[in-house]
Amino acid sequence: MKKRSPPLAIVIGGIASLIIAMGIGRFSYTPILPILQAETGLTDSMAGYLASSNYLGYLLGALLANVCILRKDKLFSLRLYLIINIFTTLLMGSVQAISIWFILRFISGLTSGFVFVLASGIVLDALARYKRPTWSGLFYSGVGFGILLTGLIVPIADSFFGWNGAWVALGFIALAISIIVFLLLKEPIENKHVNRAVHKQDETITKQPALPWLIGAYGCEGIGYIVSATFLVALVQDIPDLSSFPSLSWIFVGAAAIPSCIIWALIARRWGNMVTLHFAFFTQMIGVILPVIFFNTYGALIGAFLFGATFMGITTLVVSEARALTVHRSGNIIGFATFIYGIGQMLGPTIAGWLIAASGSYHSSLIFASFTLLLAMVFLAVGQLRTRKFNKLILENEMLEG
Template identity: 45%
Template structure:
């Protein structure tokens, strides 16, 4: 039977809340407190982040190889359970080696949840001609970042960094019940023609290569801020040792961003909107390198929060619209390239920061990479405009 679109989207919101906001991004606000209490270097912090993204990369690759057209809802539930477990284990163990292992496996589950939830929900929304609702689902990442950013200081104050991991794992466990009740496989066949523009295979390959290049560079660049922004702000005297407010602002801005960018994408073109978005993000990333004032960090958080999930929303919607029968596979391929960039970014930033004793080089380099990612979209902007003219004719 056809699922209620409200139920589908709510399930997607909390699936991404669990696997992405907690399983993947909770490390960002907890990191400075872990560094302080467990006494490890910025170099190791970068490697620990990269272990998670290495797992994310492997998970995305597995998602390409393993057929995911059937029983996606069952696979989704299993991976969410493991996501909660690996988050819990971060608070129950103390060795650096075990942390690397748990973050690695957490990355695998995050990739699976993202690919499964995105493809399953995109397909069901497309059948009901409500593909524009996908922005609400991706807003779940922002909601999770916002709530976890508020909870982490309270948990750490009372239970230290271990309690923060355990507390967030408990929250994820409760939210998983909602996911299990709302996301189910849709066995109905589409009764209407999907709004797809036919593209010749050769042309299709060209646009995909440009998109993958841009998406991979975005993964490499954005993750530097996505990993270290709280740790960098924590070193700034104006925050008084409590810089998690920066992360809360990132989440707050991310909540409506996907819906807003979806609107701009459908009205002005997905690739033009994505290019503008990346240029805005590049400015947000470099701001703390230009000034260490709290104002620059807050503006950076606003620009970064308003854009980083918008990239995923626009890119996956554009790709899915051109591959409706293989959405899981194309999203998995995109996620793999994205994850490759994410895996490299924190390690390079951690080593560069340790060597220079400053985050300026890492942030400046990340901003440059995102700027180049925007330039890679120029051929796709022209491609999309040409498609629009063909549709009119």
Template identity: 40%
Template sequence: MVRVLIGGVLALAIAMGVGRFAFTPILPAMQAATGLGTDAAGLLASLNYLGYFLGALGAGLVPHGTVRTAVFRTALIASVTSTAGMGFTEDMAAWAVLRFVSGLASAGMFILGIAMTLDALARAGRESWTGWLYTGVGIGIASSGLFVALMGDRLGWRGDWLWLGLACLGFGTLSWLWVTDPPRAAAHTAAGTAGGGSPQPSAPLVLLTLAYFLEGAGYIVTGTFLVAILKTMPETAQLGAAAWMVTGLAAMPSGIVWAAAGRKLGLWRALILAHVVQAVGILLPITGSPAAAVVSAALFGGTFIGIVTLSFTLGRQLSGGASARVIGALTAVYGLGQIVGPVPAGLVVARTGSFDSALVGATAVVLVSAALLAAGAWMAGRSGPATVALDARRG
């Protein structure tokens, strides 16, 4: 089981930490060398998230067994190839295709990798290990940030993409070997015990879904532009890559920490608190303070994976046991929000020459998400004290 967990962690590190988010620390060097504008960078980010959205929809249709293993491995190959491929060209159209493919691959690896790893842990009675799986995203972010910080000046942006792709190829071999699905009959039995029916619609579940969409649209502004934001200010220009490493390091324990908060405070309260903390982190770079920039990176990294973890857990509870369906739906709306966020932010920056308005807008969106969660918590509380107590215990 340890090998399966390691394979799952590495899959998330490759899919999310590198395939999706390595763009963030490499972006300033790409802009300096090629003249890539912030509006065009926002478009590339949104195409990546469009791919992720479509991949999330498709991943939910993949059947258990050997087909799921094959699709996961195909996504792994596509992720490695699209990462390395960024270093072979300066053509905007080629970059657009590569970032779109990377998004598709990230969704396939993320959703199927999580599903197969969690199924394997459940079969072995190791559900308590689940929180460790999400550390892979933080490991990938921290590792890619460290690599760019140490080697970026020597290798250039092309070398960054090429060597990260090569590293993903090496570590991805372990995921290829260790993350697999059993034959369809066994997988179907395991899935049946986990609950895979249709989600039961309710007002709290709808509000959670809307809030998750807004979270995707708000957090991704920082997720895309954090390093570029810091590079534009003289006081924080030297902190860009280091701040992204802080983001990754803070993200590593985020899922475990916020899951514990959910058990102590209740899932609704913990989720609202995580949104408020994240909103503060998004806004801090406006101050121009180096200390605030580091705190911003830590707060951002320390919340976004925790929000995913808490939202999935709460969604499973509100869905009446339809865990697979509700996680797929939440992932899709989150991906849709990420498509929406970067383009207007990039256009605002291109027009004003400053990230301040984009950060204020992203902060407002995340706070509106928190308000929707507060409404959902109130509605859930009206359904009876027993439901609230169950939520607090099972978080």
């Protein structure tokens, strides 16, 4: 069994869990949304509220999952929430009451949050024990694979069975993929020597002036990225050349997201997290605004690709930088950053829905998202300036004391 690389099996199981909980459970709403609006009369503002209910659930799930991390039944909890998540997808195709949709999307978000945090904990702990930390990019590629899958399946299922069948088809596919999770995703055997090394950390508490600005930028990312993540396919449907296959844009998002975490980690190794974050935010801003400037096939697909290439990468970079700034309490800081990010995800679709309803165009929502991403870059720049001043002050004090 050891010859078959246990960490690889665990990573594959983790990828499968992200395909289900994130790619299908969380993000399948995007390619299905224009179909729902066309066939059920769902309004733009109501679509925004429905998306926000899912993100509220995700926010609560990610926060409450920290309690499960402290318990020994992480794997059982993950499997339980994964099955519930799958059934919410199946039930979305079985009912037509919007009030029930709100409940189902909330539960889907809640369980997605649980699964994402629990799977991350299991996989990343395993990679640390097996000394394979660089494999984390492979694990997070599961989100991209899931998005790619939904972009391919939704139009096919819709052509045969309508919007109901699209939800149900994705639900059964998720059920099949869950077999991989149950078979391969295991918690590694405790290694006392590794644990000693992991827990031997620098407890020195140092002030980090860049940290609140980093978290503020991450909150802006929550608002900025989620607008495209919610309304991209609906917007692309208005482009004549893509109106018959708007999910192609979502396929581009997924294809770009698959290798993105690995690529951004390699760039950060050369230039550092903060400089790389500026580049990632700028790239995402261009991707978001491009369909507004060039409202055609090229603008939409290139924009979708740039968006897909950045949204998971930014999360990876922020988490990495937060860990570097607060080694002794990284879990608490990352949890708080996720909370702020989650609030942004709740606000984004709601505000975008209002703007779309008021203007009659998706362009207003993308312009709003672009300005929010620009604000994130300003926050990062302020954080870097504060850090330089703080470090200069420390150096001057040390010279005076010396």
